[in-house]
Amino acid sequence: MCGSVNDLARATLSRRGLLAGTGTAAAALAASSGPAEAAGAVPSRAPRRADGHRTQLVLLGTSGGPAYWPGTTRAGIASAVVVGDRFYLVDCGSGVLRQARSAQLGNASHDTDGPLDALRGIFLTHLHSDHVVDLNNVLTEGLYNGLHLVDRQVPIWGPGNRGAIPPLFGPPPAPPVVTPDNPTPGTREMVDLMVRTFATDYNDRAFDNRKPVPSQLFAGHDVPIPAERLADPNGDPCPRMSPVTFYEDDLVRVSATLVQHAPVFPALAFRFDTEDGSVVFSGDTGPTDNLVELAQDADVLVHEVIDREWVETLLPEPRTPAQDGLFQHLLHAHTEVTAVGAVAEAAGARTLVLSHLVPGNWPEHKWRRARAGFSGELVVGRDLDRIGVGRASRRRR
Numbered sequence: 602m603c604g605s606v607n608d609l610a611r612a613t614l615s616r617r618g619l620l621a622g623t624g625t626a627a628a629a630l631a632a633s634s635g636p637a638e639a640a641g642a643v644p645s646r647a648p649r650r651a652d653g654h655r656t657q658l659v660l661l662g663t664s665g666g667p668a669y670w671p672g673t674t675r676a677g678i679a680s681a682v683v684v685g686d687r688f689y690l691v692d693c694g695s696g697v698l699r700q701a702r703s704a705q706l707g708n709a710s711h712d713t714d715g716p717l718d719a720l721r722g723i724f725l726t727h728l729h730s731d732h733v734v735d736l737n738n739v740l741t742e743g744l745y746n747g748l749h750l751v752d753r754q755v756p757i758w759g760p761g762n763r764g765a766i767p768p769l770f771g772p773p774p775a776p777p778v779v780t781p782d783n784p785t786p787g788t789r790e791m792v793d794l795m796v797r798t799f800a801t802d803y804n805d806r807a808f809d810n811r812k813p814v815p816s817q818l819f820a821g822h823d824v825p826i827p828a829e830r831l832a833d834p835n836g837d838p839c840p841r842m843s844p845v846t847f848y849e850d851d852l853v854r855v856s857a858t859l860v861q862h863a864p865v866f867p868a869l870a871f872r873f874d875t876e877d878g879s880v881v882f883s884g885d886t887g888p889t890d891n892l893v894e895l896a897q898d899a900d901v902l903v904h905e906v907i908d909r910e911w912v913e914t915l916l917p918e919p920r921t922p923a924q925d926g927l928f929q930h931l932l933h934a935h936t937e938v939t940a941v942g943a944v945a946e947a948a949g950a951r952t953l954v955l956s957h958l959v960p961g962n963w964p965e966h967k968w969r970r971a972r973a974g975f976s977g978e979l980v981v982g983r984d985l986d987r988i989g990v991g992r993a994s995r996r997r998r
């Protein structure tokens with residue numbers, strides 16, 4: 602989710618006199634929705650199971666945005682694609698490592714040998730904080746949660762360097778540029794910078810505890826989007842393209858395409874194909890033909906969603922032209938709950954799984970409006986849900 606949602610909430614609610622020293626979108630929502638709705642934010646059902654499926658989608662966190670939404674236990678956005686006894690992470694929102702343990706991924710029988718012993722790869726849809734904030738947790742505290750036992754270097758794939766700061770939204774003056782020598786590092790650079798930042802700890806763990814060093818365990822990589830599609834991040838942030846396959850091992854083949862999350866760029870969606878079936882992650886995006894092509898005939902489409910009603914509570918009528926511009930800006934970077942069903946239908950996806958819910962503490966019945974225009978199965982995602990992908994198998998974890 603765009604960080605500007607929080608800025609927007611702060612500005613709007615300050616104007617309405619509701620924030621009074623808290624300054625967060627979450628506090629705003631609590632004020633606007635009340636405890637009854639917040640209490641309905643997480644249904645009481647047990648997490649779904651997917652027994653018998655070798656390939657499974659595991660929802661580790663289903664909350665969208667940097668806000669720590671009151672009234673819900675949903676963790677930050679993160680998912681796992683499990684294939685047999687291995688798994689791949691998609692995004693690393695707040696709580697991802699603890700949630701991987703709660704989901705009993707990897708070695709669950711030993712205090713420190715799992716869950717990351719079974720980790721094969723990490724895939725980041727984009728570099729907004731709510732999608733990457735716990736990557737560093739995986740890479741550092743991972744040394745005591747199985748990462749030290751991986752049988753091969755773990756690749757961390759994500760978008761490359763944006764190449765230019767985003768255009769200024771609203772009137773001048775522009776703010777100062779943060780780290781102007783490299784203001785928009787991509788995934789490869791970000792991972793290298795994380796290692797530098799925590800070098801004291803890595804060296805202590807290596808020299809004192811004889812843990813492997815980062816270069817033996819993981820490396821960052823930029824997804825190779827064709828250069829001509831990356832040429833104009835501020836003019837055409839989601840150029841039409843066909844998917845590119847950029848990663849393959851003996852269990853999965855992973856493809857990517859650009860999606861519409863302007864001004865974030867590059868923002869990616871991923872498709873995982875296994876022997877059993879396919880699962881697609883929208884990342885953060887408004888509707889785009891690129892995603893529909895990537896998700897064609899997918900067994901499972903995991904899609905972000907935002908509720909226009911919530912945005913309207915932040916920017917109520919009447920709106921000035923500037924406020925209306927911001928209103929449209931927010932909705933264009935995400936997909937409304939009433940529009941996501943049509944995206945899944947156009948792709949021919951068999952199951953639509955809603956995750957990255959904004960707001961993260963909305964009652965479930967509001968998300969069920971995603972049925973509109975979709976003839977397949979709808980799952981309103983909940984943390985630790987498991988969803989079988991493609992054909993079932995007698996092989997069990």
Ligand SMILES: [Zn+2]
Nearest residue numbers: 602603729885
């Ligand atoms: Zn985002």
